[in-house]
Amino acid sequence: MRDLSPGDFQAVCNQIASAVSNASQVFPPSAPQYTSDNQHEFFSATQASACSVEPGSAEDVSVITRTPFAVKGGGHTGNPGFSSTPGVQIAMTRFNAVNVNTDAGTVEVGPGLTWDNVYEQLSAFNLTVAGGRIPGVGVGGLLLGGGYSYIANQYGLGIDNVVAYDLVLPNGTFTTVTADNDDLWFGLRGIVTKFTLKSFPQGEVWGGIVTWGTDQLEASKNAIAKFANVTDPKAAILSTFAYISGDVLTTTSVFYDGPVPPPGIFDDFINIPAIQRDLSTRSFPDLVKSQVSTTIPSDVRGLYCAFGPTEYSTSFINDSVNEVIFWGRNLTQLDPKVQILAGIEPFTSGLLSHGTPSAYPPDRSQIYFPSGIALTWSNSSLDQIMAQSIRQAADDLQAAALREGQNVTNAVVYPNYSLFDTPLEAMYGDNVDRLRSLKQVIDPGNVMNLSGGFRF
Incomplete structure (x- = not known):
C-alpha cells in the first residue's frame, strides 16, 4: 500500500470525501486549509500530502486509516514522516473541545488543541491540567509521549493525570480506555479523539523569561546548577544554552506555582545582569505565552535528539555548553544559519512517584531528566x-554523564525529544517485549504501520 502512485492517492482522497460525514472535510493542495493541516514547526518535517482531511467524528477517522496516512495535532515533532506523509494527512483540528466537569474534577480535551489554547479556556474556571510548557505544543503528542509540565513535581507526568482516552483502534472500532483496560492503558496504540484529564485549582503564578548573554555565561551556568538542587515542588525552570551567530545565549523559563516565590530560590535569576528579563506575578496562561520570544521562520529545517542524565552538576552543565559551542562553530561553517542548543530541565526526586506503571518511563525508581539537543539550519542538502x-x-553528552559517575549505562531518554533513529529500548527499556506483543494483538493487520512514528 505504500507504493501507491500520486494518481492512486488522488483516487483515495476522492473515495474518502464521498465516504465521510458532513462533520468532516477533505482539502486539495489548492485549499488554504491544506497548508495549515500539513504545516509543522520545522519545514523539514513537512511533506506534501495528496490531500488533507479534517475529521469531525471518531467514525470518520476509521474511514481514513486504510491508506498511508499521518496524524497531526500541534505538528511539533522534528522527525520527518512521524506526523506527515505523501499519502493522506489527517489533521485533528476539529477535535477542539474543552469540557470541564467540576464535580468529577476532570477536563475533557480534544487532540486538535495546543496547550496554550487549553490553559486559556481553563483560566475562566481557575483550573489547570498537566500539559505543555510553551505555546504551540499539541495536546496529543505531548501526552502520548509522557508529558513534562511546570506542575509535574506536584502531580506527575501528563500520562499520570489521564483518566480516560477515547480511542479509534487500528481495526476501526471505538473504545474508551481506562485503567481497567490494563494492556491498552499501559501501551496505547491507536488514534485518540479525546483525553479526559485530572484538573487542579490554579491561581496566579510567578515567573517568565530570563535571557543572559555570553558575558554572563559562567554566572548563568552556576545559577542553573544551583537551582538543580532546589527541592520545592512548586518551583521549576527550563533552561537552554544556545549557540547563535558566534554567541552563547542562556535562556531560562522560570516558574513558581504561587503569586510570590519564597526568598532565595530565584535570586540569581533576578539579580544577574540580563539581556531580557520578564519575571512577574501573572496568570498561568500569560506565563506560558511568555515562554517563546521569537517565531521560527517557516522555511527552517530542524531536529531534536534526546539524552538522559541523572543530575545536572556544574561539570555536566559545562560539558553541555562546550558541546553546543563545538558543534555551533563547526556547523556554521557549512551553513551560517545554524543554531544549536542544549536543554537543561531539572525536576525533584518525587517526579515519578505520582503514577502507575506505563510504557514510558519503564523504571519509576530512577529519574533520567528529559534533556535534549535542538538543531536548526536552512540548507536541505545538509539534512543527513x-x-x-x-x-x-x-x-x-551521554558519555560525559557516564564519565563523571552518573548511572546512565541504561539511561532512558524522553520519546518526545528522541531522534528518528533512537532504539526502542532507549525509550521503553524492558517494556519493549510487552509492547511488541500488545501490538500483535491490537494491530495484527499493521494498520498503524501505514503511519509514521517509532516501529514496534
Missing part, C-alpha cells in the same frame, strides 16, 4: 550531516 551531528552531540 545535521542528523549525524545532532546524534553525535547527544551521544557525547
